Amino acid sequence: MTAQAYLDRIQTINQGSFYTPDSITRLVYQMLLNAKIDIKDYVLLDSSCGYGSFLEIPQSFLNRQFTQIIGADIDKQALQKAQKIFKDYAIAPLFLHTNSLQNVSREKFNILESSKLIIVGNPPYNDKTSIVQNHLKSTDSNPVDSHLKARDIGISFLRSFDILKADYICVLHPLSYLIKESNFKSLKNFIKHYHLLDSTIISSQIFCPKSLGFFPIVIALYERDNQGMDFDFICNFSFKTREDKSFRLNDFDFIAQYIDKYPNKKRVDSKHKVAMFYTLRDINALKRSKTFMTKENSNTIYITQDKYSLYCYVDVFKQIIKHIPYYLGNCDILIDFKKFQALESAFIKASESKNLSEDIMQYFKDLLGAHYMRIERLEKGIYPN
Incomplete structure (x- = not known):
């Protein structure tokens, strides 16, 4: 067309x-x-x-x-x-x-x-x-x-x-x-x-x-x-x-059940924030948007300590987004909450270091299953089969 x-x-x-x-x-x-x-x-x-x-x-x-x-x-x-x-x-x-x-x-x-x-x-x-x-x-x-x-x-x-x-x-x-x-x-x-x-x-x-x-x-x-x-x-x-x-x-669980996706300044006191994050919409929007922010604006989400690891998860998700097929692009960020909890500290480390361990990559392969796109196939423009 x-x-x-x-x-x-x-x-x-x-x-x-x-x-x-x-x-x-x-x-x-x-x-x-x-x-x-x-x-x-x-x-x-x-x-x-x-x-x-x-x-x-x-x-x-x-x-x-x-x-x-x-x-x-x-x-x-x-x-x-x-x-x-x-x-x-x-x-x-x-x-x-x-x-x-x-x-x-x-x-x-x-x-x-x-x-x-x-x-x-x-x-x-x-x-x-x-x-x-x-x-x-x-x-x-x-x-x-x-x-x-x-x-x-x-x-x-x-x-x-x-x-x-x-x-x-x-x-x-x-x-x-x-x-x-x-x-x-x-x-x-x-x-x-x-x-x-x-x-x-x-x-x-x-x-x-x-x-x-x-x-x-x-x-x-x-x-x-x-x-x-x-x-x-x-x-x-x-x-x-x-x-x-x-x-x-x-078939999936989504991050919206666990965190704020939109500005929450009216509900979260700035004194309790440990970091700031950009507004979340869907997977495709995450491709284009920032994650953690240093300067506040109208799209800012305040992060409290108890939610910090989950926002680290979203930050890491952005790093593996190339493995996600186009047809899931309008979905919310996917998560397996129980498996995430077992790897919580690893996700914090991965977000802060920008290095993804084998455990983290295996998590996403398991999460996406048949929908996980391998890089060699991406380079050829081939979708998962």
Whole structure:
């Protein structure tokens, strides 16, 4: 997936305008095929269709045509190119130039209320509160219905799919929408009406090969029902990756149970601090951020003596972070607390000396198990298998 050619870097970041390679669209249709959905009874919609990558139906589906295919996008130039691509097709999609997050309704997309609906695509995402590329992100945006507004436009799109009452949804979005509880809850009515049927995690490297860091994107298949899903469902869901790995959040323990991850100055008296640490978010953020600090700022965590060894653990974790695969990048820092306690003094020593003993390295190999990435494989760009 490459950025639209006529968009500059700032436009690409603000619009989230990246377009999807055929290999990924085939994965979406394979999920629909695996779910044994009889598509001939359904309307197909991509409400952020770009060049129409998701509207080109694979050969395996040609004997079971959708009743109607619709592509919509706010990007007029992309739609013009899509129309040229599909102009010789026997059944060309209906293309609509519109803001898909404003005045959302089935009528807007020429879809009957009685029609069965499948939504596919790669909706844009752009977290305006993220520090990554924040200096390039505009605070202005195209109008969005008030009940759809969210800090990330991708979450707004998922909310809009609920308004359209799609029967099935198979789209790409950051894995963090599901595995970070605050993001999951911000999906609001979407999680009340949909549950996750299937998933495949891919790397953002596919879309931004020159990026300084890669994060997990999930191809997610959702089905509408009356029960929805809660965060416990997500914690027990087995996420599959394109590299034939799988994991559940409940496979791991996380550091948030044991330390403060965010500034705690209102609760911890500065007289009791023995050190200071930078705000913690997830594994990917730890790659970019400081650990122990000498100068205080708004991101400072005060460390008391009883928690010092745990922050040493995080500092050491940062040193081995290259061994952690991209698909765990949006997780909190992993820990095996009992094994940590047995090596507590070793972690303090490793943090202070920056030398990792064999015991420390073995700890992380055991912690990550099949997910531990060996350096020789990293150099070849090969993920664990």
